[in-house]
Amino acid sequence: MPHPMPQQSGVSKPMPKSSGRPNQLFRNLNSKIALTPMILVAAVVFFGGTIWTVIYSFTNSRLLPRASFVGLDQYERLWASSRWIISIQNLMIYGILSLIFSLVVGFVLAALMDQKIRFESAFRTIFLYPFALSFIVTGLVWQWILNPEFGVQGIVRSLGWTSFTFDPLYNPDIVIYGILIAGLWQGTGLVMCLMLAGLRGIDEDIWKASRVDGIPMWRTYIFVVIPMMRPVFITTLVLIGSGIVKLYDLVVAQTSGGPGNASEVPAKYVYDYMFQAQNLGQGFAASTMMLLTVAIVIVPWAYLEFGGKKRG
Amino acid sequence: MRIRAFAAVLAATAALPCAAMAAELEVTHWWTSGGEAAAVKELATAFDATGNKWVDGAIAGSGSTARPIMISRITGGDPMGATQFNHGRQAEELVQSGLMRDLNDVAEKGKWKDIIKPTSLLDSCTFEGKIYCAPVNIHSWQWLWLSNAAFEKAGVPVPKDWNEFVAAGPKLREAGLQPLAVGGSAFQVNGLFDTLVISLGGTDLYNKVYKDKDEETAAGPEMAKIFAAADDARKLAKGSNVQDWNQATNLVITGKAGGQIMGDWAQGEFQQAGQTAGKEYSCLPGLGLNQTLTTGGDAIYFPLLKDEAKSKAQEVLAETIVDPKVQVAFNLKKGSVPIRSDVDLAAANDCMKKGIEIISKGGTAISTDQLVSADTQKQKEDLMSEFFAKESMTPEQAQQRFASIIGSAD
Numbered sequence: 001m002p003h004p005m006p007q008q009s010g011v012s013k014p015m016p017k018s019s020g021r022p023n024q025l026f027r028n029l030n031s032k033i034a035l036t037p038m039i040l041v042a043a044v045v046f047f048g049g050t051i052w053t054v055i056y057s058f059t060n061s062r063l064l065p066r067a068s069f070v071g072l073d074q075y076e077r078l079w080a081s082s083r084w085i086i087s088i089q090n091l092m093i094y095g096i097l098s099l100i101f102s103l104v105v106g107f108v109l110a111a112l113m114d115q116k117i118r119f120e121s122a123f124r125t126i127f128l129y130p131f132a133l134s135f136i137v138t139g140l141v142w143q144w145i146l147n148p149e150f151g152v153q154g155i156v157r158s159l160g161w162t163s164f165t166f167d168p169l170y171n172p173d174i175v176i177y178g179i180l181i182a183g184l185w186q187g188t189g190l191v192m193c194l195m196l197a198g199l200r201g202i203d204e205d206i207w208k209a210s211r212v213d214g215i216p217m218w219r220t221y222i223f224v225v226i227p228m229m230r231p232v233f234i235t236t237l238v239l240i241g242s243g244i245v246k247l248y249d250l251v252v253a254q255t256s257g258g259p260g261n262a263s264e265v266p267a268k269y270v271y272d273y274m275f276q277a278q279n280l281g282q283g284f285a286a287s288t289m290m291l292l293t294v295a296i297v298i299v300p301w302a303y304l305e306f307g308g309k310k311r312g
Numbered sequence: 313m314r315i316r317a318f319a320a321v322l323a324a325t326a327a328l329p330c331a332a333m334a335a336e337l338e339v340t341h342w343w344t345s346g347g348e349a350a351a352v353k354e355l356a357t358a359f360d361a362t363g364n365k366w367v368d369g370a371i372a373g374s375g376s377t378a379r380p381i382m383i384s385r386i387t388g389g390d391p392m393g394a395t396q397f398n399h400g401r402q403a404e405e406l407v408q409s410g411l412m413r414d415l416n417d418v419a420e421k422g423k424w425k426d427i428i429k430p431t432s433l434l435d436s437c438t439f440e441g442k443i444y445c446a447p448v449n450i451h452s453w454q455w456l457w458l459s460n461a462a463f464e465k466a467g468v469p470v471p472k473d474w475n476e477f478v479a480a481g482p483k484l485r486e487a488g489l490q491p492l493a494v495g496g497s498a499f500q501v502n503g504l505f506d507t508l509v510i511s512l513g514g515t516d517l518y519n520k521v522y523k524d525k526d527e528e529t530a531a532g533p534e535m536a537k538i539f540a541a542a543d544d545a546r547k548l549a550k551g552s553n554v555q556d557w558n559q560a561t562n563l564v565i566t567g568k569a570g571g572q573i574m575g576d577w578a579q580g581e582f583q584q585a586g587q588t589a590g591k592e593y594s595c596l597p598g599l600g601l602n603q604t605l606t607t608g609g610d611a612i613y614f615p616l617l618k619d620e621a622k623s624k625a626q627e628v629l630a631e632t633i634v635d636p637k638v639q640v641a642f643n644l645k646k647g648s649v650p651i652r653s654d655v656d657l658a659a660a661n662d663c664m665k666k667g668i669e670i671i672s673k674g675g676t677a678i679s680t681d682q683l684v685s686a687d688t689q690k691q692k693e694d695l696m697s698e699f700f701a702k703e704s705m706t707p708e709q710a711q712q713r714f715a716s717i718i719g720s721a722d
Contacts (some may be wrong), residue, residue, distance in 0.1 A: 113316045257498075257697075260697045277498070278383075279687040
């Protein structure tokens with residue numbers, strides 16, 4: 001969000017008072033008033049809601065929130081539940097792989113696009129197109145493609161390879177990869193576009209200089225261009241990261257957690273226990289654990305990223 | 313027909329401002345499969361005939377999709393006129409916190425206490441001496457639906473009970489057929505398992521586990537037999553790649569699968585497909601073994617409303633539901649058993665008559681939805697769907713986890 005520049009704002013100018021030092025509180029009053037609703041919403045909805053959820057995760061609330069505290073019972077039950085463990089494992093597999101693949105594939109695609117190829121805009125449109133679909137539609141499309149009777153397996157078998165087997169959505173051991181394929185198909189186009197924008201922001205002179213020095217193209221990419229694209233990478237990471245944590249609709253559309261509960265994810269555990277099992281306490285405990293996981297990843301990074309800058 | 317319906321709607325809208333009695337009532341439910349939708353239409357027509365207007369609020373998907381929507385509408389301050397829940401404890405906390413209205417006047421006027429059978433239905437509507445719901449129908453889980461054509465193709469006689477069915481499994485596989493059709497959603501395997509408990513293990517075992525919540529019995533040798541049977545079932549079910557229960561029923565209807573364990577609501581699907589019991593398909597109540605049916609089913613609950621006209625209409629709807637004629641029309645279409653025994657069901661088919669006979673003989677047990685909380689049901693669903701999907705999970709491991717769920721059940 002762009003910060004208003006207080007020094008240049010015309011509003012604060014007629015403020016000087018006899019006391020000499022202007023009151024910090026009333027500086028730039030207009031923009032402060034304009035921001036108040038936003039601040040209130042953030043405070044009440046985000047912080048208030050979060051704190052409320054954490055507090056009620058220590059209660060035995062069922063269908064309706066009830067303030068009767070039971071200590072860590074909900075958390076003990078949560079970590080004893082095999083479904084929760086499976087959910088966490090799935091999220092780790094999906095998260096790590098989707099982070100690596102969407103960055104690598106997205107960057108490679110963008111680098112290829114950047115070679116002044118013909119029909120670039122046509123390719124760009126094709127690659128970005130899946131992003132225009134919601135996760136629900138993506139999930140349904142891939143459910144059909146991966147369906148053993150109508151999808152890839154069926155087509156290959158009808159061509160003559162009758163023993164060909166490819167049914168990730170019906171095999172508990174690899175189902176999460178079936179979901180990963182759909183997730184990558186949907187999300188890589190956006191990563192590519194961001195990367196392409198980053199690549200276009202690199203000065204031509206850098207390329208000229210590296211060519212003069214005789215550095216091969218791949219080395220220029222890895223050692224010069226990528227470090228220069230740091231801000232783009234951070235934006236992309238945040239986008240991919242938030243997509244991973246909230247993974248829910250894709251799973252619901254593709255497998256609804258099945259077969260068995262082999263493709264469950266934490267967000268679905270939260271929803272199912274809050275609304276289907278009518279056990280708010282358990283759902284709150286699970287969502288608090290999700291928050292904690294995100295915090296463990298984000299806080300040290302944010303400290304390094306922003307804390308360091310102030311001092312240096 | 314079209315024009316008449318249109319005129320009726322016009323008349324209803326025109327009459328609305330002047331007639332204080334008539335009101336629009338939104339009714340939410342998850343009766344969306346073919347047979348169910350036909351049954352709802354009967355109920356809606358009967359309610360419209362009273363001068364009020366039924367606004368259909370069907371929510372697609374199974375109950376587990378629909379219930380969260382209903383509950384959040386009620387707790388969120390946007391209540392519908394009336395809503396479906398299963399008999400049991402799904403609306404328990406809504407009633408406790410005063411979000412639902414009682415139907416005492418209607419129930420007393422209609423003498424519900426005398427006519428509604430079995431009494432456990434009304435018991436689960438009752439909270440602190442007041443009646444909060446109108447039972448609609450009785451459904452039982454303990455049915456094995458068989459495709460006669462499939463067994464003919466496999467060259468084996470149609471089984472008479474579960475044991476024969478299991479024995480016929482390999483033959484069905486050889487003939488390229490799916491022995492047991494089971495959909496992927498969790499409530500199906502959970503219901504299947506509970507059916508095995510009562511039909512193979514007997515009513516005593518069922519009551520000890522689900523009513524008394526006895527952890528020792530749940531971990532004991534009697535239950536071990538049930539888990540061995542569940543292991544058979546999951547082997548027979550391997551390969552049925554469908555999701556919804558009616559898709560699984562469809563495999564039986566089309567003769568692609570030998571059989572399905574599903575509640576008597578599956579019957580509506582056979583009827584919709586134009587099939588007759590005994591000819592194209594067979595049914596085995598209690599899986600052909602223990603002739604006891606659980607009396608679950610559906611009830612309509614009424615949220616507390618401020619609008620007086622709508623509150624009146626709620627009472628009218630409650631009366632309509634229990635009305636003998638409506639009971640017959642609704643339940644024939646839905647394939648379920650009426651909640652009163654004083655109605656004439658000559659038009660019922662063979663399977664339904666078998667069910668009615670068992671219930672009138674007193675072969676009933678209380679359904680698991682009434683005995684355990686939604687939370688416990690969900691934990692069981694998680695366990696059963698994992699067990700059925702993961703072959704590496706042994707029956708012993710599953711039983712161990714089952715026992716601990718029962719131990720902490722409420």
